[in-house]
Amino acid sequence: xxxxxxxxxxxxxxxxxxxxxxxxxxxxxxxxxxxxxxxxxxxxxxxxxxxxxxxxxxxxxxxxxxxxxxxxxxxxxxxxxxxxxxxxxxxxxxxxxxxxxxxxxxxxxxxxxxxxxxxxxxxxxxxxxxxxxxxxxxxxxxxxxxxxxxxxxxxxxxxxxxxxxxxxxxxxxxxxxxxxxxxxxxxxxxxxxxxxxxxxxxxxxxxxxxxxxxxxxxxxxxxxxxxxxxxxxxxxxxxxxxxxxxxxxx
Amino acid sequence: xxxxxxxxxxxxxxxxxxxxxxxxxxxxxxxxxxxxxxxxxxxxxxxxxxxxxxxxxxxxxxxxxxxxxxxxxxxxxxxxxxxxxxxxxxxxxxxxxxxxxxxxxxxxxxxxxxxxxxxxxxxxxxxxxxxxxxxxxxxxxxxxxxxxxxxxxxxxxxxxxxxxxxxxxxxxxxxxxxxxxxxxxxxxxxxxxxxxxxxxxxxxxxxxxxxxxxxxxxxxxxxxxxxxxxxxxxxxxxxxxxxxxxxxxxxxxxxxxxxxxxxxxxxxxxxxxxxxxxxxxxxxxxxxxxxxxxxxxxxxxxxxxxxxxxxxxxxxxxxxxxxxxxxxxxxxxxxxxxxxx
Numbered sequence: 182x183x184x185x186x187x188x189x190x191x192x193x194x195x196x197x198x199x200x201x202x203x204x205x206x207x208x209x210x211x212x213x214x215x216x217x218x219x220x221x222x223x224x225x226x227x228x229x230x231x232x233x234x235x236x237x238x239x240x241x242x243x244x245x246x247x248x249x250x251x252x253x254x255x256x257x258x259x260x261x262x263x264x265x266x267x268x269x270x271x272x273x274x275x276x277x278x279x280x281x282x283x284x285x286x287x288x289x290x291x292x293x294x295x296x297x298x299x300x301x302x303x304x305x306x307x308x309x310x311x312x313x314x315x316x317x318x319x320x321x322x323x324x325x326x327x328x329x330x331x332x333x334x335x336x337x338x339x340x341x342x343x344x345x346x347x348x349x350x351x352x353x354x355x356x357x358x359x360x361x362x363x364x365x366x367x368x369x370x371x372x373x374x375x376x377x378x379x380x381x382x383x384x385x386x387x388x389x390x391x392x393x394x395x396x397x398x399x400x401x402x403x404x405x406x407x408x409x410x411x412x413x414x415x416x417x418x419x420x421x422x423x424x425x426x427x428x429x430x431x
Numbered sequence: 432x433x434x435x436x437x438x439x440x441x442x443x444x445x446x447x448x449x450x451x452x453x454x455x456x457x458x459x460x461x462x463x464x465x466x467x468x469x470x471x472x473x474x475x476x477x478x479x480x481x482x483x484x485x486x487x488x489x490x491x492x493x494x495x496x497x498x499x500x501x502x503x504x505x506x507x508x509x510x511x512x513x514x515x516x517x518x519x520x521x522x523x524x525x526x527x528x529x530x531x532x533x534x535x536x537x538x539x540x541x542x543x544x545x546x547x548x549x550x551x552x553x554x555x556x557x558x559x560x561x562x563x564x565x566x567x568x569x570x571x572x573x574x575x576x577x578x579x580x581x582x583x584x585x586x587x588x589x590x591x592x593x594x595x596x597x598x599x600x601x602x603x604x605x606x607x608x609x610x611x612x613x614x615x616x617x618x619x620x621x622x623x624x625x626x627x628x629x630x631x632x633x634x635x636x637x638x639x640x641x642x643x644x645x646x647x648x649x650x651x652x653x654x655x656x657x658x659x660x661x662x663x664x665x666x667x668x669x670x671x672x673x674x675x676x677x678x679x680x681x682x683x684x685x686x687x688x689x690x691x692x693x694x695x696x697x698x699x700x701x702x703x704x705x706x707x708x709x710x711x712x713x714x715x716x717x718x719x720x721x722x723x724x725x726x727x728x729x730x731x732x733x734x735x736x737x738x739x740x741x742x743x744x745x746x747x748x749x750x751x752x753x754x755x756x757x758x759x760x761x762x763x764x765x766x767x768x769x770x771x772x
Contacts (some may be wrong), residue, residue: 182480219650226663229667231663231666231667249672250578251666251669251671252669253665255667255669257666259665260664260667262661262663262667264720266521266660266661268521268659268660268714269659269709269714270659270713270714273439274656274715275714277656278656278657278660278668279668281653281654281656281657281668281670282669282671284653284669285653286650286653286717315747361561379551
C-alpha cells in the first residue's frame, strides 16, 4: 500500500505541487491525469525519492521513505520514466539491470530464474539478444516494464508508458500492466494522457490542476465538469454499456 | 528461450581468453623486438636467473620490460578512461582527452620548458613531468568546479572540456610564439607519445595511481551498466549517480594525467578500444572494462613494435603509429560489423 500525505513541492520559488494526499492499495491501478505541466512527473519522482518535498511524507507499507536508503527504495519501487534515451544494449542486459539492487558483481541463479520468468511473462523470448534500438516502440516499452518488475517491487510507477504507441500496442501494454498489477498484487501508479484508456483499465483516478488535486476517487469522479476544469476542454461523456467514453466537443 | 548464465557468458569468456592470448603474444613479440633477440626459453631462463647473463638481464629488465609495462599501463588506463567517459558523458565521441586533460598537460610542459631559463627553475625531465601533471590536474579541477555548478550535466562537462582544450592550446601557442626554436622543438617533441620515456621509478608512480583506479572501476562495473541509461533510471535503481560521476571524472582525469605527463599524448586508444569491445561483446561493463584493457594494451604493443621496426634504426613514437594504423582497422571493423556503437 502507498500513502502520500500532504506533499508540497516548490522549485525556484514556484509551487509545483500543493498538499497532495492519496492512498493506493495493492492490486490496484491508480492513474494520474492532468494537463502538461500540472505536476504529474514531479509527483512520481517524489514517490520514488528522486525529489525531496518541502512538506509531507510518502509511506510504503506504513514505512516512511525518508528512512529508506536508495538501494532499499530500488528494491521496493519499480520506476519507468518517460523514455527519452536508449543506449546501445540488449533486451537481456536491460532486464538484468533491474536486478542490480539485489545483485553485486556476479549474477545468481535466483536472479536468472526471475529474469527468465519476467521474460516469459512479458513475451520477450524472441528478441532477447536484440539491440534495444532495433526493436519496436511497443517491444521497448515492454522491456522497460520488465526491468521495473524483475525486482519484484511493491510499487510500480509508470510515466506515460503508452505515449507514441499505436492503438494495438497501447491496449496490449495496458492489458499487461493490468494483469501484472492484479496477479502480483502490486500498487501501480500510472501517468496517462488518454482518459479513455485510463477509464478502461484504472481502478482509481487522481486529477491534477496546477499542482493540486481537483478530484480523486473511482471512475465516477471523471465528469464532464472535472475534465473541463482540468484541461480547459469541453467534452461529452457517452456510455458503451458500463464503459464511459470521453468525446471532445469542438 | 530460457537463458542460462553459461549461455550469456560463454561467448564473453571465450572472447576474453582470445584477447588475453593475443596480448601475451604481443608482450613476447615486444620483448623480442630489437637488435638482441630472446627466444621464449632464453627469456624465461634469463628472467628467472637460471642463466647468468648480465647483459641480457640488463636489456630485459631496463629496456624491454619497462616498455612493455608502459604499454600495459597506458593501454589499460586510456582504454578504461575512454570507456568510463563514454558512459558518464553519454557520448560515443568521448575519450580520455575530451575534457582537455592533454592540452592542460602540454601547457604545463610548455611552461616548464620555456621558463627553464628563468630564475626559479633548473630544467630537468622531472620538472617537465611535474608541470605537465599540474597542468592536467588544474584542468580537472576547473572541469569539476564548472560541473559542480551545473549539477555535472554531461553537456556542460563536455563543453567545458572543449573550451578548456582551446584555452590551453592558445596559451601553449602563445608561449611557443615567444620561445626559441629549440624550446618550440622541445615542446613539440614532448607531445609525441612514447613508451620509452620512463624508468622503473616513474613506472612505480604510475602504477600507484593507475592500479587502484582500475580496481575501483572494475568493482563498480555493475553500476556503470546502469548509468548508460538516463540519470532518473539509474537513481531509481539505487545508484548514487552524482557520487559515481564525480569519482569517475576525478579518477579518469587522474590516470589520464599520469599517463600523459610521463609518456606524452597517445591518442585513439581511449576512443576506439572500448568501441571495438562493445561491437564484439556488448555493453556489459563487467566484461567491457577488462577486455578494453587487454585490447588497448595489445594495440599499443603492436603499434610500438611497428614503430620500432618500420624505419630501423630510427624509432617512430607510438602515438603516431596508433592512429596511422589503428584508424583504418577501426573503420574496417565499424563497417563490417552488424552491431552498432
